[in-house]
Amino acid sequence: xxxxxxxxxxxxxxxxxxxxxxxxxxxxxxxxxxxxxxxxxxxxxxxxxxxxxxxxxxxxxxxxxxxxxxxxxxxxxxxxxxxxxxxxxxxxxxxxxxxxxxxxxxxxxxxxxxxxxxxxxxxxxxxxxxxxxxxxxxxxxxxxxxxxxxxxxxxxxxxxxxxxxxxxxxxxxxxxxxxxxxxxxxxxxxxxxxxxxxxxxxxxxxxxxxxxxxxxxxxxxxxxxxxxxxxxxxxxxxxxxxxxxxxxxxxxxxxxxxxxxxxxxxxxxxxxxxxxxxxxxxxxxxxxxxxxxxxxxxxxxxxxxxxxxxxxxxxxxxxxxxxx
Amino acid sequence: xxxxxxxxxxxxxxxxxxxxxxxxxxxxxxxxxxxxxxxxxxxxxxxxxxxxxxxxxxxxxxxxxxxxxxxxxxxxxxxxxxxxxxxxxxxxxxxxxxxxxxxxxxxxxxxxxxxxxxxxxxxxxxxxxxxxxxxxxxxxxxxxxxxxxxxxxxxxxxxxxxxxxxxxxxxxxxxxxxxxxxxxxxxxxxxxxxxxxxxxxxxxxxxxxxxxxxxxxxxxxxxxxxxxxxxxxxxxxxxxxxxxxxxxxxxxxxxxxxxxxxxxxxxxxxxxxxxxxxxxxxxxxxxxxxxxxxxxxxxxxxxxxxxxxxxxxxxxxxxxxxxx
Numbered sequence: 001x002x003x004x005x006x007x008x009x010x011x012x013x014x015x016x017x018x019x020x021x022x023x024x025x026x027x028x029x030x031x032x033x034x035x036x037x038x039x040x041x042x043x044x045x046x047x048x049x050x051x052x053x054x055x056x057x058x059x060x061x062x063x064x065x066x067x068x069x070x071x072x073x074x075x076x077x078x079x080x081x082x083x084x085x086x087x088x089x090x091x092x093x094x095x096x097x098x099x100x101x102x103x104x105x106x107x108x109x110x111x112x113x114x115x116x117x118x119x120x121x122x123x124x125x126x127x128x129x130x131x132x133x134x135x136x137x138x139x140x141x142x143x144x145x146x147x148x149x150x151x152x153x154x155x156x157x158x159x160x161x162x163x164x165x166x167x168x169x170x171x172x173x174x175x176x177x178x179x180x181x182x183x184x185x186x187x188x189x190x191x192x193x194x195x196x197x198x199x200x201x202x203x204x205x206x207x208x209x210x211x212x213x214x215x216x217x218x219x220x221x222x223x224x225x226x227x228x229x230x231x232x233x234x235x236x237x238x239x240x241x242x243x244x245x246x247x248x249x250x251x252x253x254x255x256x257x258x259x260x261x262x263x264x265x266x267x268x269x270x271x272x273x274x275x276x277x278x279x280x281x282x283x284x285x286x287x288x289x290x291x292x293x294x295x296x297x298x299x300x301x302x303x304x305x306x307x308x309x310x311x312x313x314x315x316x317x318x319x320x321x322x323x324x
Numbered sequence: 325x326x327x328x329x330x331x332x333x334x335x336x337x338x339x340x341x342x343x344x345x346x347x348x349x350x351x352x353x354x355x356x357x358x359x360x361x362x363x364x365x366x367x368x369x370x371x372x373x374x375x376x377x378x379x380x381x382x383x384x385x386x387x388x389x390x391x392x393x394x395x396x397x398x399x400x401x402x403x404x405x406x407x408x409x410x411x412x413x414x415x416x417x418x419x420x421x422x423x424x425x426x427x428x429x430x431x432x433x434x435x436x437x438x439x440x441x442x443x444x445x446x447x448x449x450x451x452x453x454x455x456x457x458x459x460x461x462x463x464x465x466x467x468x469x470x471x472x473x474x475x476x477x478x479x480x481x482x483x484x485x486x487x488x489x490x491x492x493x494x495x496x497x498x499x500x501x502x503x504x505x506x507x508x509x510x511x512x513x514x515x516x517x518x519x520x521x522x523x524x525x526x527x528x529x530x531x532x533x534x535x536x537x538x539x540x541x542x543x544x545x546x547x548x549x550x551x552x553x554x555x556x557x558x559x560x561x562x563x564x565x566x567x568x569x570x571x572x573x574x575x576x577x578x579x580x581x582x583x584x585x586x587x588x589x590x591x592x593x594x595x596x597x598x599x600x601x602x603x604x605x606x607x608x609x610x611x612x613x614x615x616x617x618x619x620x621x622x623x624x625x626x627x628x629x630x631x632x633x634x635x636x637x638x639x640x641x642x643x644x645x646x647x648x
Contacts, residue, residue: 150538152478152554214473226527244562251562262561319521
């Protein structure tokens with residue numbers, strides 16, 4: 001099968017740090033034919049980085065190129081809706097960075113795109129392709145911890161200064177909670193199904209990184225699992241990323257890249273190959289285009305991830321229980 | 325000053341494992357003059373344990389003894405109200421095991437006892453005397469972590485079979501959640517003030533240990549700290565007891581008996597002398613009787629601890645937000 005001819009729109013952090021490192025080893029699947037950024041230096045630099053391809057400053061030009069089969073959209077979140085729509089209107093397959101959209105109204109419209117367009121479309125939600133998350137799903141399905149009944153995810157991070165202007169003056173509710181938290185929500189929904197209700201409390205500790213940076217959310221799922229998602233971006237002195245799943249016969253703890261099954265008894269410990277899932281997501285995109293493979297991280301799922309986070313963020317202002 | 329002449333009512337686990345080990349080294353403060361249990365073998369055994377003192381089977385007899393100045397009530401929770409009242413009516417000072425009462429109606433009446441009786445009365449809530457909790461309070465007050473804004477307490481324990489019949493067929497809502505969780509709530513309120521609102525979700529995983537054994541509670545406090553209290557008694561394979569406090573300038577983590585301040589930077593680590601607080605509580609009782617010292621673990625505080633837990637337990641059935 002021939003490589004997919006790909007245009008990359010947006011030459012910022014996601015393109016440089018996440019997508020390019022994944023695409024670099026996949027020359028048999030993707031051929032980057034053009035890149036685009038509205039500022040010339042970034043476009044030029046990235047064009048050189050990916051092997052000296054042409055670059056344009058206006059994405060409409062890229063969409064007009066007949067040899068571009070698919071586009072990778074890695075732009076500020078508020079542009080996802082319009083650029084994705086334009087790309088689909090021009091007949092391109094689309095992979096677009098998470099979160100799907102900057103508000104639920106645009107997200108809802110996008111979740112309807114699969115009915116309107118025939119092309120492949122997916123969201124670059126790498127948590128759905130994390131080796132650790134896939135392994136945990138397998139362990140649960142194999143019954144290693146019995147029926148799971150409660151999940152806790154502590155995401156205690158520290159972001160002192162945001163790397164991008166659009167992240168600070170964010171045009172979407174929740175700031176880093178939405179931008180970062182949607183990842184964890186994708187994994188939680190992937191493992192335990194839809195969120196049916198919940199309640200969140202939130203604070204803004206460091207206004208320099210946006211309007212909200214600290215949220216604790218309680219939730220229930222369709223698979224009868226309850227959970228707590230702690231999403232903190234101004235933590236200090238005790239940073240951790242720990243997922244704990246209590247099951248009726250045992251427990252799973254994920255700390256960074258290590259999975260512990262029944263940690264106390266040390267029956268199982270596996271350091272899954274550290275891998276951010278980006279390669280898996282591009283493989284899914286490729287096989288969907290060439291062989292009709294199902295998209296795991298589709299627009300519907302991405303909309304549902306976003307719906308939970310934005311609903312939680314909004315309801316946190318009043319401390320009300322939300323129902324989905 | 326002369327030792328306080330003490331009668332102990334109830335010769336079960338609390339008397340044997342918590343109170344006696346504390347009283348053993350305090351002969352200059354307490355002289356045990358009589359013990360009481362309604363079953364003879366337990367009364368006889370405990371009377372021998374504490375040095376061969378007389379025992380009775382009916383606590384009314386003990387209350388009639390003129391040389392008994394104070395009583396230590398360590399009975400099933402549902403007896404706390406009536407025995408405490410009888411003891412106060414008979415003129416004795418009272419220390420009674422936590423939780424204060426088996427329901428809020430009796431608890432509320434007991435919280436009014438200080439207005440009705442002149443004697444010293446206190447609840448044996450050892451968490452208010454834990455060296456680790458006192459040290460954490462000191463660290464916060466010294467500004468070591470700046471303004472605290474969120475607290476998380478993970479109490480993942482495993483109780484397979486309950487040691488006492490009255491704990492299994494419990495006459496108080498919440499089972500182990502109430503009996504055990506009231507300790508953590510005492511410490512949380514001691515550190516961060518009253519709970520103003522919250523929401524809890526609960527499940528029963530192992531009905532053999534009571535009607536409810538797993539609860540996660542979200543809350544807000546008068547000191548503008550939000551929190552999550554995870555109280556799980558049927559955890560499996562990942563037991564932990566970890567208190568995490570996020571402050572604007574740093575964090576505190578308590579794991580069992582070790583306090584970490586800014587764990588990542590390892591600026592401070594102190595293994596506070598392991599001590600269950602029981603000695604501290606009896607010292608407070610003694611100095612209150614002999615010198616008029618204030619009781620830290622008074623009936624009002626114990627009622628407020630219980631109020632939060634029972635309100636959370638009851639509201640968890642419907643997943644409603646509660647306000648206090």
